[in-house]
Every structure is written in C-alpha cells, then in structure tokens.
Amino acid sequence: MNTIQITIWIILIIPNIFAYQCLTDQWPPKSKSNIPTYVIDLDTPPFQRWNQIVTLYKSQIRDVLDYTKHFIVNTWPVFTFLIDIMHTKLSLIADTLPEPYGQELKGISQASGISLGEIIFYNIFYEISSLCTSIVTQDQNGYIIHGRNLDFGLLLGWDKVNKSWILTNKLRPLVIAINYTKNGEIRFQTISFAGFIGAITGIKPGRFSITLNTRFDLNGGYIGIIEWVYNINRNQSFVTLAIRDMLTGAENYDEAVEYLSKIPLLAPCYYIIAGIKPEQGVIISRSRQTSVNIKTLNTNNQWYLIQTNYDNWRKQPAIDDRLTPAIQCIETKGKNNTNFESLFNLLSSQPMLNKLTIYTTLMKPSTGQLESYIQDCHDEDIPCIPW
C-alpha cells in the first residue's frame, strides 16, 4: 500500500468516527466465528491443570510474546526496561501470588517451554489496557442479559497491508471458553485467552455474570505492579484474579457485588455484574482502593447500563465516544427487543465494533446461557474505524 492509498483510506475513515451504526441484520453470527471450549478440572493439581490447553496453543502464545517484545524494543525503546523487568523480576511474582495461581503459572511455563517471567507478563498485560464495551439490560419480564465486546491491541502495531492491528489479529486465534469444573460439575465459565489464568468475562450459571473494562487513571496499573514487584504493597489483588476469586467464592449476586466493590486492587477498572432477578445489574467504577461510583439498574427508568472505558457520569471524549452511539442504538431497539439477537446486532455496529474488537460475548445468568463469537471488522460497505 502506498502513501496515496493510505491517505485515501484515512479520508474515508474520518466521517465514520462520527457516524453511528445500529444494525439489525448481523444475527445469527457466522459459523466460522465460533470459539472452542476446554475444561479446567479444579480437582487436578494446579501445576498440571493447564497442560492440555497450553500444549495445543504454545506456539501461538510464543508468537504473541515474541511479537510484543520486538515491537516494544523497536518502537517504544524507552520501555525496553519493561522487558528487562520481565526477565529479571516478574518470575518472582509467582511465589508471592496466593495459591493456586503461582502453581498454575509455573505449570503453564513448564508445559509451554516459555520462561516464567514471560508467562507472567502475558498474564498481566491485559490488566492494563483493553478498550471494551459492556452492557446489562433488563427485558420486560425482568430477565437480565449481559453482553460485551473485548477490544485489545491499540498502539501495538498496525499492519499496513491488511489495515488492521497486528496484535489483535494474533490474539483472535487464542480466544477460548473455559468450563471450570469441580466433582465433574461446572462451577463457573470464562471467556479467556489460552494460557491466561485470570478472568475478564465470566458467568456462574444460575447466579451472576461479570465483565471487566479498563479504567484509565493516573494511579494506574503500572504503579500497582511496581509496588507489587518491589514489595511496597502486596495487600492488593490483580483485577483479573480478583474476578476469578469472586467466581470461586461468591454464591450470589450480592456477594459478588460486595466483594468487587471493596477489595483493594493493583489497577483501577470497571466491574460490570448482572444477576438473575429484576434490578440486579451494576457498574462498579473502581479506584485501586475503593469504589468511586456505583450505578445500578432500576426497573422504572434505567432498564439498561452501558460502560465503555470512561467514567459513565462524565462527558465522553469525542475521539472515542462509544457510549452515546450505544445509548442511541439501544433506545432505538427498545426494551421489548431485549434479547441476544438485538444485543449482538448492537455490539456488531460501529463504533462498538471496530478494528480492535476481538470477540463478543452474550450471557443470561438466570439460565446460564453463554455464547461468544470472534469478531473481525472488515472494510466492506464502509471502512471500519480503527478503535
């Protein structure tokens, strides 16, 4: 692609940054967008339980890590010190994490032949920067539905030929669903990346569902990780492991909300939780120490909640406003249209769908329904916006 083509493409993109879609014809999803499911048996020792998945995916995990390291060294040389920390310090984290996580990470390192420091890096970089849209809605019968797009890979390399984000492309084949079982029964399920032990999207069938969105704050994830590595403060949880702890321990919606509102965290974030009864939907906006805002469903006038990556009670940045178009679209579809089809159509509309979008998940905690689909925004009728 030459400069003229790139210029033309940029000119075509600009109007789309401000154009909203609200599609109605994306359902059912294409069959090639299905993702595979694996079982993590919590009755097997932590060191071994990831072996099957890691053996299948180790070359793709290696590729993501090699790509990311080379990209950082070549493009953001000031951050090369992070690579040094990864090799020298990060492996020490394994012994400071509560069990079973340290053993699981060591087992993944052993099964993949990838160094422990790199496996830990792979497990913490989702903590810091993913752009997402999460939605909880309540239908006219009081059932709660929860949907999300996971967007990841901004500024980590642009493929000029395919006009797409390189890391985003490399991560799509790593998306898996995991059934965590105990005594042969499902305890909870997550949508994850192979080799990633935390939770970003999860459901405890018949009880609640949870999604995580990144929140940007000056007191952000890097500081928490540095505090952890240098043992300044380890009385705080990794945001994605806090979700897994919650999925393990909480038995109902109220316990889930209570736990994630209070636990000290390494990074700020938004936790979005849906339950099984009317009005059981919440956005918890977290600082590292506490919840700074809690917004809940309310049958009369608040039948949906939408969270992107900016505080929902403030004006959204014009350059990345996915909240306003999502609100317009959901209002157009209406409360009577609250179902997987309309939510999938909304999450497949630009700018909720964009070049960073990796997958869409739809969940109904009351029935345990969980559906996830790989997303890949193609430049067809109109070019996709990059974020």
Ligand SMILES: *[C@@H]1O[C@H](CO)[C@@H](O)[C@H](O)[C@H]1NC(C)=O
């Ligand atoms: C995971 O759980 C779902 C829901 O119970 C089930 O349909 C599916 O077969 C399970 N997958 C595997 C690989 O066990």
Ligand SMILES: *[C@@H]1O[C@H](CO)[C@@H](O)[C@H](O)[C@H]1NC(C)=O
């Ligand atoms: C870009 O597209 C070409 C041709 O379809 C493909 O071979 C290549 O793997 C793609 N690159 C990436 C990074 O997806």
Ligand SMILES: *[C@@H]1O[C@H](CO)[C@@H](O)[C@H](O)[C@H]1NC(C)=O
């Ligand atoms: C660690 O955090 C917990 C939970 O907030 C709190 O109860 C406890 O006092 C803290 N411990 C220290 C040493 O700060």
Ligand SMILES: *[C@@H]1O[C@H](CO)[C@@H](O)[C@H](O)[C@H]1NC(C)=O
């Ligand atoms: C929504 O559905 C309810 C009950 O099924 C019905 O009474 C109402 O008129 C519908 N509203 C719209 C806007 O279609």
